[in-house]
Amino acid sequence: MDRILEPEVMDTWLEATAYDAMDFTAVNMAFATDAIALDPNAVKVLDIGTGTARIPILMCQHRPQYLITGIDLAQSMLIIGQRNLEEARLTQRIRLERVDSKRMPYPDLEFDMVVSNSLVHHLAEPLVLFKEISRLVKPDGAILIRDLIRPEIDESVNELVAKFGGDYDPQQQQLFRDSLKAALTLAEVTDLIDRVGLTGVKLSQTSELHWTLERQKNIIDRI
Numbered sequence: 001m002d003r004i005l006e007p008e009v010m011d012t013w014l015e016a017t018a019y020d021a022m023d024f025t026a027v028n029m030a031f032a033t034d035a036i037a038l039d040p041n042a043v044k045v046l047d048i049g050t051g052t053a054r055i056p057i058l059m060c061q062h063r064p065q066y067l068i069t070g071i072d073l074a075q076s077m078l079i080i081g082q083r084n085l086e087e088a089r090l091t092q093r094i095r096l097e098r099v100d101s102k103r104m105p106y107p108d109l110e111f112d113m114v115v116s117n118s119l120v121h122h123l124a125e126p127l128v129l130f131k132e133i134s135r136l137v138k139p140d141g142a143i144l145i146r147d148l149i150r151p152e153i154d155e156s157v158n159e160l161v162a163k164f165g166g167d168y169d170p171q172q173q174q175l176f177r178d179s180l181k182a183a184l185t186l187a188e189v190t191d192l193i194d195r196v197g198l199t200g201v202k203l204s205q206t207s208e209l210h211w212t213l214e215r216q217k218n219i220i221d222r223i
Contacts, residue, residue: 001153004181008122009073017080024054028117031146032058035115038142039217042112043067046136048101048129049119053081056094069106071099102128108135112217113142120147121183130196143198143215148183149205157181164209186211 032055043065047056050070060066072078078096085091099105101119114137120126137143151157157180165176184192189203189211198215206212 006178006182028054031117035144039113044111045113046111048116051077053084057088060090060093068094070096104132109138111136115144117146121179130192134196140218142217145213146210149211150183150185
């Protein structure tokens with residue numbers, strides 16, 4: 001199945017509220033746990049495509065030294081995210097900024113860890129994002145990128161939506177369906193890694209729905 005792009009930015013209030021209302025608790029907790037394991041002692045962390053900031057909140061609740069910058073292009077998502085930060089009392093440790101992931105205004109090698117969950121499928125040219133991640137993370141820094149895998153055939157999309165999105169309303173199911181069709185295959189992600197020259201990373205399929213690219217802190221020194 002060929003890739004079918006969806007809008008890069010989900011910035012209507014209806015889309016943002018529908019997204020924040022979807023129950024990603026288990027998925028977000030798994031991502032936060034995996035990220036922490038890659039570098040529990042990091043300080044400066046960048047979350048690219050932070051959405052409504054659910055993952056940074058979880059990470060900071062478990063690691064009191066983390067200082068997280070969360071970026072997104074969708075202003076409506078960031079407004080909801082700021083409310084979530086206030087409710088969690090984490091506004092001093094998590095900063096949300098409206099920034100384009102393809103042109104991030106941060107110095108080279110600025111972050112101990114760079115994470116991104118479910119952003120790649122929104123980008124028409126994800127190579128630019130991978131170049132920015134390589135630029136911003138420290139040479140021994142941790143990386144965790146996770147996103148959906150595009151099924152081989154359209155029928156599989158409907159099966160996955162029925163299996164994993166059965167409790168979603170029609171709009172949420174359509175968002176899920178569009179995201180699966182816009183996702184990358186493992187082969188496409190591998191090509192991006194090779195073209196950017198990211199070293200010390202591991203790519204694998206980690207669920208029926210997801211691929212994960214990860215690098216543990218200091219792994220470069222061990223290979």
